[in-house]
Amino acid sequence: MPALIMFRSLTYAQRAARSLQRQGIPADITKAPQGTTDKGCTYCVRVADQRLSSSLNALRNEGIEHGRILQQSGSEYREVRL
Amino acid sequence: MIYLDSAATSLLKPKSVGLAMEHALRTMASPSRGGYSAAMDAAETVYACREAAAALFHCESEQVVFTMNATHALNLAIHALVKPGMRILISGYEHNAVLRPLIAASADVVVARSPLFDRAAALEAFRSRMGECDAVVCTHVSNVFGFVLPIEEIAAECKRQGVPLIVDASQSAGALPIDLKALDCAFIAMPGHKGLMGPQGTGILLCNHATLPLLHGGTGSDSRRRTMPELLPERLEAGTVNVPGIAGLLEGLRYIQLTGLERIRLQEQSLLCFFEGCVRDSGAKIFFSAAPEAQHAVLSLIPGNGNCEQLAESLGRAGIAVRSGLHCAPLAHETAGTSESGTVRFSFSPLLTEKDVGEAGRKTKEILKNNYSL
Numbered sequence: 001m002p003a004l005i006m007f008r009s010l011t012y013a014q015r016a017a018r019s020l021q022r023q024g025i026p027a028d029i030t031k032a033p034q035g036t037t038d039k040g041c042t043y044c045v046r047v048a049d050q051r052l053s054s055s056l057n058a059l060r061n062e063g064i065e066h067g068r069i070l071q072q073s074g075s076e077y078r079e080v081r082l
Numbered sequence: 083m084i085y086l087d088s089a090a091t092s093l094l095k096p097k098s099v100g101l102a103m104e105h106a107l108r109t110m111a112s113p114s115r116g117g118y119s120a121a122m123d124a125a126e127t128v129y130a131c132r133e134a135a136a137a138l139f140h141c142e143s144e145q146v147v148f149t150m151n152a153t154h155a156l157n158l159a160i161h162a163l164v165k166p167g168m169r170i171l172i173s174g175y176e177h178n179a180v181l182r183p184l185i186a187a188s189a190d191v192v193v194a195r196s197p198l199f200d201r202a203a204a205l206e207a208f209r210s211r212m213g214e215c216d217a218v219v220c221t222h223v224s225n226v227f228g229f230v231l232p233i234e235e236i237a238a239e240c241k242r243q244g245v246p247l248i249v250d251a252s253q254s255a256g257a258l259p260i261d262l263k264a265l266d267c268a269f270i271a272m273p274g275h276k277g278l279m280g281p282q283g284t285g286i287l288l289c290n291h292a293t294l295p296l297l298h299g300g301t302g303s304d305s306r307r308r309t310m311p312e313l314l315p316e317r318l319e320a321g322t323v324n325v326p327g328i329a330g331l332l333e334g335l336r337y338i339q340l341t342g343l344e345r346i347r348l349q350e351q352s353l354l355c356f357f358e359g360c361v362r363d364s365g366a367k368i369f370f371s372a373a374p375e376a377q378h379a380v381l382s383l384i385p386g387n388g389n390c391e392q393l394a395e396s397l398g399r400a401g402i403a404v405r406s407g408l409h410c411a412p413l414a415h416e417t418a419g420t421s422e423s424g425t426v427r428f429s430f431s432p433l434l435t436e437k438d439v440g441e442a443g444r445k446t447k448e449i450l451k452n453n454y455s456l
Contacts, residue, residue, distance in 0.1 A: 009303040009313050009316050011132070011144050014125065018133070030117060031116075043303070
């Protein structure tokens with residue numbers, strides 16, 4: 001199941017995805033699923049569930065801020081509390 | 083035609099620029115809007131261009147804001163920094179793209195005048211007036227004379243005195259090193275369609291200071307918010323960006339990266355000196371500096387009879403494209419004492435050959451010597 005890391009803008013999502021890819025973590029960009037954000041249009045970086053922890057560490061090391069983190073559970077998304 | 087008007091726009095471009103634009107026109111949708119592949123391809127291209135510019139100018143990709151041209155970028159920078167009544171120090175070589183927005187912002191404009199090609203005097207002119215001013219706007223290279231102002235030293239002095247600096251890199255981007263981190267200035271504005279080899283309708287503003295939008299509208303993010311997002315670059319990019327233009331600009335940046343700034347600089351420098359040698363002793367007044375660090379890629383001259391328009395017209399008929407007049411920079415002419423006549427400007431591209439430039443030089447000299455006919 002994928003995890004979604006949300007960003008405040010597409011540019012930041014792109015920067016994050018590029019950074020993860022450079023560090024060997026497969027990541028792609030997708031629009032936030034319906035009902036997961038109250039900010040309107042939002043983009044997320046999608047990573048494999050088991051790479052979430054290393055992804056967040058990598059982003060922290062690069063100084064890239066992110067928003068909420070969601071994990072897919074069936075057809076629903078639940079927020080991951082860090 | 084031999085094109086010697088690259089200071090206006092780079093008509094000579096790598097072939098990949100046009101191909102990338104055509105590809106974008108056919109296949110790319112609006113970036114930062116949809117999530118389907120044509121929209122994401124556009125977003126990827128736009129981001130790749132941000133990254134390429136960030137690498138060339140030593141900044142983060144989100145500090146790269148796409149604009150319509152350098153004038154748009156300068157207007158954004160001045161809008162963010164200048165309030166009515168502020169004292170703004172500028173060089174004596176500024177373009178109307180600096181002067182007019184400052185006047186429109188009701189700034190009190192102070193000119194740091196210094197003689198042509200005298201870099202030490204230019205620095206001293208800034209240093210001596212900076213303390214009484216709220217901000218500095220300075221061109222890196224004069225679009226009329228090719229005079230290279232000592233921008234690194236001026237930036238260091240601005241930093242020392244705590245005065246924000248806007249750099250107009252219209253004539254230097256893509257040929258001379260520009261480092262936002264090292265300069266640590268507020269903004270750097272540049273066109274995409276000159277030294278960066280992109281198409282017309284593209285420009286870049288590098289941001290290192292709080293910004294204020296000039297245009298308000300959709301950005302594809304934070305959509306519920308009634309005001310523009312706080313984050314760059316979206317904050318300054320209302321509406322759909324020029325994706326085909328940015329795709330072309332990306333190829334221009336790749337050409338620069340592959341060729342190397344130093345090689346481009348040396349090629350342009352060499353063509354400038356070669357051309358000056360060709361037109362020397364033609365009876366024209368030539369604005370040329372023997373110090374290579376003081377002049378880059380642009381050479382102005384005034385024919386013996388002072389009729390610049392006539393010379394440009396004759397050159398045009400002979401297949402040589404140059405610009406005559408004031409070059410949208412009346413201040414530079416006031417400083418250099420050429421306001422009455424203007425000048426004929428020859429400007430060089432790294433894609434020109436010595437053969438082309440030699441032929442242009444020979445014809446120019448013949449026209450000057452033979453009373454404007456070949």
